[in-house]
Amino acid sequence: FLVTGASRSGTRFLTNLFQGLGMNVSHHSDPVRGADGAVSWVHGFHRSGCVVPSWQSPRFFSKAFLMLRDPLKQIPSRAESTDDFDWLEFARCAADFGPLGPSTSATAVDRLRLALKHYVLQNSFVEKYAEKSFWLEDLDAHHPATLDIILGLCEEFASTACNEVKLRTLISGALPIDSEPLGVGWPQLAFIDRPFAAMAQTLIRRHGKDISVDDQLPEMGWGFHCDFNNDLWSCALPPEAESLLDRSFSLEDMIRSKDTALCAKKLPPLNGSMVLSVSVARTGSETLSQMLAESSGLHLHDHQCNAHTLLEHGAGHVIVSLRHPVSRIVSGMQWHTRLHNLSLSIEAALNSSNMSKISKSQAKAAAGDDEQSDNGQLSHGAYSLQKEVFSFDDFNHSYVDALRNTSDPNHRIALDVQYRPYSNNIFIPVVDFYMKGITNEELKRLSFVCTCTLKEDMDRVSNELNLNLDTEILTHESVSSSDDPEVQLQWLSQRNIDWIREIYAADEAFYLQHCSHCESIANQAA
Secondary structure, three states: OOEEEEOOHHHHHHHHHHHHHHEEEEEEEOOOOOOOOOEOOHHOOOOOOOOOOOOOOOOOOEEEEEEEEHHHHHHHHHHHHHOOHHHHHHHHHOOOOOOOOOOOOOOOOHHHHHHHHHHHHHHHHHHHOEEEEHHHHHHHOOHHOOOOOOOHHHHHHOOOOOOOOHHHHHHOOOOOHHHHOOOOHHEEEEHHHHHHHHHHHHHHOOOOOOOOOOOOOHHHHHHEEEEEEEEEEEEEEOOOHHHOOOOOOOOOHHHHOOOOOOHHHHHEEEEEEEEEOOOOOOOOOHHHHHHHHHOOOOOOOOOOOOOHHHHHOOOEEEEEOOOOOOHHHHHHHHHHHHHHHHHHHHHHOHHHHHHHHHHHHHHHHHHHHHHOOOOOOEEEHHHHHHHOOOHHHHHHHHHHHHHHHHOOOOHHHHHHHHHOEEEHHHHHOOHHOOOOOOOOHHHOOOOEEHHHHHHHHHHHHHHHHOOOOOOOOOOOOOOOOOHHHHHHHHOOHHHHHHHHHHHOHHHHHHHHHOOOOHHHHHHHHO
16 A cells, blocks of 8 residues: 655654554655555656656555645645755656746745645645545544544554554654644745645645635635646646636625635534524624524524525525615725724723723723624734735725726735635625525525614514514614715715626615615615
């Protein structure tokens, strides 16, 4: 058998582990091939004509397994480690690393770029023929499925009896990977080579590991493709992903990029008696979540869950709250400003020498409560990226300008922020996302309520569904109505308002179909 993967994935550790179990297993640095098997990245991928810097054998391996390691540890390890042979010269004999000059690995950034490419190229090739994959970190954590793979190889190939207790003992404390600091982060890898960083994220997701929503690149939604090109193994994003941040903003691109499948992964078990709501940002979604929590036993407030997903996973009935798309976006900007000002006030208060410890703890709690009131409005990673470029005082105009205008110098950054999971959810559409996939039968299990008459509409729904809801709950009411056209012009230019109405024409029509009375209410208020 062969266990292989990218270089610096823990092959020496695993070789010692098999040998500790009494097996004749060799590492690529050993002089000869082991009778039972091998753990070697070198033998995982090479082609005719490549000089293998290790033992060679005419016998094929009967089966192969892919061993993976956390790329944020493996890539810097590969970049800064030295071998007794030129690993890059060997790796590029079979894989396409792109044009390489005489000083290709001269700097730390160059070495990280090459190590990142190696991670994707080597692992993507091995996964094509490997029987199973497992993670070095799972082995260290005694993950049952991973231990089963090791014990299965031992039972099939070892001449001595296999012992799970001995295996666990050999593993414990032998691999101090938890104590190793992360040598690099996803933002750094994306800066160095964004396409290969996105491919690395997609690859590890394929093998069961999640990426933090703060780090997830929008291009992941398109996957990637590998094949031989001029006899070299080559990997690339599809053209649609390569050009994602250069073309015009579109709802289709945003929805695909945001990885909306995250909702289904996080949902707890649902049952047919539950009445839930979709969290359409800035339509009173938190109010609905709190109203329904008592009857359903579940406080669900996830902006990336749509109605079809909730019904498909067992909810009995779903409520959809509606508001004009321009009002939603302006309301989100007002919320963003309020949170920003609150954060500044709390920061000033926390730095004040006259503030008591009790007052400081209360201030921190208040900040936490305010963030939770619209959880997921902007993920931390996207927020950091956004605030680096768009000054807060002019954010409302400059950000939407950059989204709208492909020639804006910050267009790529605006799309990068907007297309990330849980980022600026005020832009997620109702028709193309929250109502997507709804069948005629499912439509019978939906109720629509309007933000402008939320209490009255929820009284009606409560009576129709026998819920006995407390409809007096109201989590937030703005002193400046985002439904007022004059207020909207304080936050958005007329050109941007017109653009939003064009992009969200289907949402506006759907809103008017169910909530036309809100327009007269807004006009009266104005």
